[in-house]
Amino acid sequence: MQDFRSSSAKRHPAEIALISIAGIIVFLEVAPFLWMVMMSFKSRLDIFEIPPKFIFKPIIANYYNAFVEGPFSKYLLNSLIIDSSSTLLAIAIGTLAAYAFSRFTIFGAKHIFFFILTTRMCPPVVVALPLFIMYSKLGLYDTRLGVILVHTIFNLALVVWLMRGFFDEIPKEIDQAAMIDGHSDWTVFRKFVLPLALPGIVVSAMFCLVFSWNEFLFALILTQFDASTLPVGIPQLVTSRGTYWGQVAAVGVVITLPVLFFALVFHKYLVRGLTFGAVKT
Amino acid sequence: MIKRKYMGYVLLAPTLSLLVFLSIIPFVYALILSVRQLDLKIPRMSGQFVGLDNYRYLMREDAEFWHSMGITVIFLIVVVGVEFFLGFGLAILLNREFWGKRSLVSLAVVPMMIAPVAVGLMWRVALNYELGIITYLIKSVGIPLKEALLGTTATALTTLMIIDIWQWTPFIFLIMLAGLHSLPKEPYEAAQVDGASRVQIFRLVTLPLLKPLIIIALLLRVIDAFKTFDQVYILTGGGPGNATDLVCMFAYRVNFKLWNLGYGASVVIVIFILILIVTALFYTLTQKKEREVV
Numbered sequence: 001m002q003d004f005r006s007s008s009a010k011r012h013p014a015e016i017a018l019i020s021i022a023g024i025i026v027f028l029e030v031a032p033f034l035w036m037v038m039m040s041f042k043s044r045l046d047i048f049e050i051p052p053k054f055i056f057k058p059i060i061a062n063y064y065n066a067f068v069e070g071p072f073s074k075y076l077l078n079s080l081i082i083d084s085s086s087t088l089l090a091i092a093i094g095t096l097a098a099y100a101f102s103r104f105t106i107f108g109a110k111h112i113f114f115f116i117l118t119t120r121m122c123p124p125v126v127v128a129l130p131l132f133i134m135y136s137k138l139g140l141y142d143t144r145l146g147v148i149l150v151h152t153i154f155n156l157a158l159v160v161w162l163m164r165g166f167f168d169e170i171p172k173e174i175d176q177a178a179m180i181d182g183h184s185d186w187t188v189f190r191k192f193v194l195p196l197a198l199p200g201i202v203v204s205a206m207f208c209l210v211f212s213w214n215e216f217l218f219a220l221i222l223t224q225f226d227a228s229t230l231p232v233g234i235p236q237l238v239t240s241r242g243t244y245w246g247q248v249a250a251v252g253v254v255i256t257l258p259v260l261f262f263a264l265v266f267h268k269y270l271v272r273g274l275t276f277g278a279v280k281t
Numbered sequence: 282m283i284k285r286k287y288m289g290y291v292l293l294a295p296t297l298s299l300l301v302f303l304s305i306i307p308f309v310y311a312l313i314l315s316v317r318q319l320d321l322k323i324p325r326m327s328g329q330f331v332g333l334d335n336y337r338y339l340m341r342e343d344a345e346f347w348h349s350m351g352i353t354v355i356f357l358i359v360v361v362g363v364e365f366f367l368g369f370g371l372a373i374l375l376n377r378e379f380w381g382k383r384s385l386v387s388l389a390v391v392p393m394m395i396a397p398v399a400v401g402l403m404w405r406v407a408l409n410y411e412l413g414i415i416t417y418l419i420k421s422v423g424i425p426l427k428e429a430l431l432g433t434t435a436t437a438l439t440t441l442m443i444i445d446i447w448q449w450t451p452f453i454f455l456i457m458l459a460g461l462h463s464l465p466k467e468p469y470e471a472a473q474v475d476g477a478s479r480v481q482i483f484r485l486v487t488l489p490l491l492k493p494l495i496i497i498a499l500l501l502r503v504i505d506a507f508k509t510f511d512q513v514y515i516l517t518g519g520g521p522g523n524a525t526d527l528v529c530m531f532a533y534r535v536n537f538k539l540w541n542l543g544y545g546a547s548v549v550i551v552i553f554i555l556i557l558i559v560t561a562l563f564y565t566l567t568q569k570k571e572r573e574v575v
Binding site: 018019025026030032048052093094103112117121128130185213234256260270276 | 285286290292293296297300303304306307308310311314371374375377379383385386387388389390391394395396397398399402403404405406407411412414417421447452455459460494497498501504507508510511514515529532536537542545546549550552553556557559560561563564567568
């Protein structure tokens with residue numbers, strides 16, 4: 001495998017062919033998204049045109065109808081509030097837990113660490129119904145707070161697992177030196193370790209933002225209207241009188257764009273985040 | 282001033298209390314429900330204790346559940362298998378430097394980062410019988426299509442698989458590419474000195490070195506594919522008939538459409554146990570190999 005890398009100066013035709021194949025595959029990966037973007041600017045008539053039109057008069061009516069006339073500005077606001085709050089909460093308490101796993105002795109640490117992972121791996125549908133009943137009784141049903149809490153839980157495992165890895169990479173000698181200087185545990189954490197772990201926190205936070213932004217099932221069953229997020233709103237555009245395809249595409253574009261930005265900027269850390277820190281890059 | 286001995290527990294307390302409230306309590310609740318008969322469609326049902334009856338019925342008699350498990354297993358094997366070969370192959374292809382590589386890789390990972398709901402919608406649009414571009418393309422190459430691909434029992438599950446493969450091949454690709462990049466040079470130099478062929482080098486050097494990584498990637502994919510719900514909900518709702526009734530969709534239907542809570546709880550507990558086994562494998566592997574993996 002390695003010899004390819006060094007000999008990149010002169011290219012075999014075969015190699016060019018291989019890269020073209022890869023290019024085509026990548027194109028197929030993004031084509032549906034491009035199609036959706038195009039569709040979001042089409043009028044209802046243009047959408048139904050067969051054969052599909054590639055040149056048309058772009059309109060913004062779909063965005064207007066969904067976000068100004070329709071309820072999607074509300075859903076967008078809910079999404080933003082729920083996303084940022086649950087991320088802050090998950091980072092705040094998850095980072096503490098990760099530090100505990102990295103630096104302190106905890107009875108049964110291995111089991112607790114495993115338990116935390118199961119809360120993430122477990123399909124949401126497993127706890128969905130009990131949560132639904134609990135939320136109804138506690139008055140948390142269809143509230144932003146309710147969704148924030150459940151998204152926090154959903155992301156906690158990821159934060160704990162990722163941040164533990166980042167803390168483990170910070171030499172323990174730094175803590176020890178600071179302790180010898182007479183600082184308390186809390187000061188050591190806040191003043192010496194935390195600044196060094198900042199890149200890890202940013203990466204974890206980004207992943208939390210994406211997962212909460214995309215999360216569907218919990219938001220679907222725990223909200224009705226007041227606290228609904230963008231993903232939950234979309235299926236409402238599929239009505240018995242027909243589907244508002246243009247608006248579906250417009251909302252789809254709005255949901256996708258921030259994540260796209262994230263994927264491009266945090267490219268370097270994608271593998272680490274997606275494997276719960278198991279693969280460090 | 283908190284004693285050092287207790288500091289770890291203090292730091293862990295907020296996380297654990299939140300998890301107890303929103304994970305353990307609901308889970309125990311599900312456990313309790315699963316040994317009761319509680320169907321919200323039947324009035325005045327108090328949820329009497331029925332022992333393991335729900336589980337017994339689920340395991341022995343519920344053909345729908347077994348159908349759903351069956352297609353979930355087929356779905357798992359096909360999508361994870363194809364994704365692995367495609368993703369690994371693509372990683373090997375692109376494991377070299379060339380102009381525009383970074384942007385190509387960044388673009389390739391787009392499908393798995395965007396909301397599953399948005400993915401579902403994109404494909405729903407593309408596969409729509411009247412206006413979908415894919416329907417149009419299939420027809421224009423001369424293949425007759427009488428019904429929408431997702432609306433036909435024969436093609437619905439395959440179509441879902443193709444969508445999953447489209448969405449998640451980049452995941453394997455990305456991980457394997459990272460793995461290939463991180464391989465040490467020495468074994469390759471040694472193998473070349475020994476006159477090993479390219480195939481031999483791949484089989485005897487690359488594969489063993491990447492093995493832990495491959496297993497991690499596969500386990501994560503298995504867990505995620507098993508959880509597939511959003512796309513099914515958006516694209517088919519489990520239909521037509523129950524052709525795409527993957528197990529999480531089945532559990533959702535029993536709980537939130539049929540409101541058969543006792544029985545539904547036993548379904549989710551079984552799902553939980555299955556996921557627990559795979560998660561335990563993942564855990565053992567990552568903890569043991571932590572320092573060795575890449």
